[in-house]
Every structure is written in C-alpha cells, then in structure tokens.
Amino acid sequence: MKHPLQLIGAVCLCAALLTGCGGDSSDVEDSPSMGENLQQTEQDARKGDPIQMFGLGMTYYNGAEDVKKDDLLALIWLTLAAEDEDLKTDPGLMQALAELNRSVADADKANAEAQIKKIKAGFPKK
Numbered sequence: 731m732k733h734p735l736q737l738i739g740a741v742c743l744c745a746a747l748l749t750g751c752g753g754d755s756s757d758v759e760d761s762p763s764m765g766e767n768l769q770q771t772e773q774d775a776r777k778g779d780p781i782q783m784f785g786l787g788m789t790y791y792n793g794a795e796d797v798k799k800d801d802l803l804a805l806i807w808l809t810l811a812a813e814d815e816d817l818k819t820d821p822g823l824m825q826a827l828a829e830l831n832r833s834v835a836d837a838d839k840a841n842a843e844a845q846i847k848k849i850k851a852g853f854p855k856k
Contacts, residue, residue: 764795775807778853780814783807784823791826805830805842810849 768789774782787807793799808827812818834842 764797768797775810776849776852780811780817783811783814784817784820787811788822788826791830801830801834802838802842805834805839806845806849809842809846 768786771782771786771789775786784807787804787810789797790800790807791804804826808823808830812823812827817823831839
C-alpha cells in the first residue's frame with residue numbers, strides 16, 4: 731500500500747493545478763504556466779505514475795485556469811488511475827468516473843479505450 735502522504739500529494743497537485751500557486755504575484759512571469767505544469771504531469775503520467783494520472787484526470791475533469799475541461803481526456807486518465815490498487819476506491823475518483831461514463835458518448839468511450847491501450851503500451855516494463 732502506498733503511503734497516505736502520496737495521496738495527499740496528488741490532492742495538493744490537483745489543488746495547485748486548479749487554483750494556481752498563490753503567494754506573491756511578482757514572480758508570475760518566472761513561474762511555469764498551468765499548461766506547462768500540466769505537460770510535466772502528463773509526462774510523468776505516461777511513465778505509469780498513478781498519482782499523476784489522477785491529478786491529470788481531475789484537472790481535465792474540472793477544468794482549470796488555462797486548461798479547458800475535457801471529459802474525454804478526464805475519462806482516459808481517471809480510468810488509468812483507477813487501475814491502481816490504492817486509488818481504485820477513492821470516492822472522488824469513483825464519482826468522477828461514474829459521471830463521465832454517463833456523459834461521454836459511446837463512440838468517444840471506444841476512442842478512450844483505444845487511447846488507454848496506447849498509453850499503457852508506453853509504460854515502462856516492470
């Protein structure tokens with residue numbers, strides 16, 4: 731089982747991605763944008779990190795500062811995150827997946843399954 735702090739880290743990542751990183755705004759020009767943070771999160775998620783998958787999926791599920799809400803990408807990343815033993819019972823994850831499964835069209839779900847297989851094929855071999 732993963733340490734509870736790892737799950738807290740995912741929640742903090744989601745919060746940071748969704749709300750920005752408060753504090754002194756004089757450094758805004760030097761700090762990476764939400765989109766840049768999201769790119770790094772996606773790179774980590776594509777390496778098989780379920781916490782990053784969860785954060786990425788929730789960011790797409792909720793939408794954020796300069797990240798448009800995208801139900802298809804949310805479904806893809808949250809489905810992958812739900813395969814993790816420690817995350818598969820997370821109430822927020824389960825609720826988001828249930829809502830996405832109701833709202834995403836069947837044709838889009840087929841596309842999501844194809845994308846999930848492609849992403850999983852790129853995971854490092856254990």
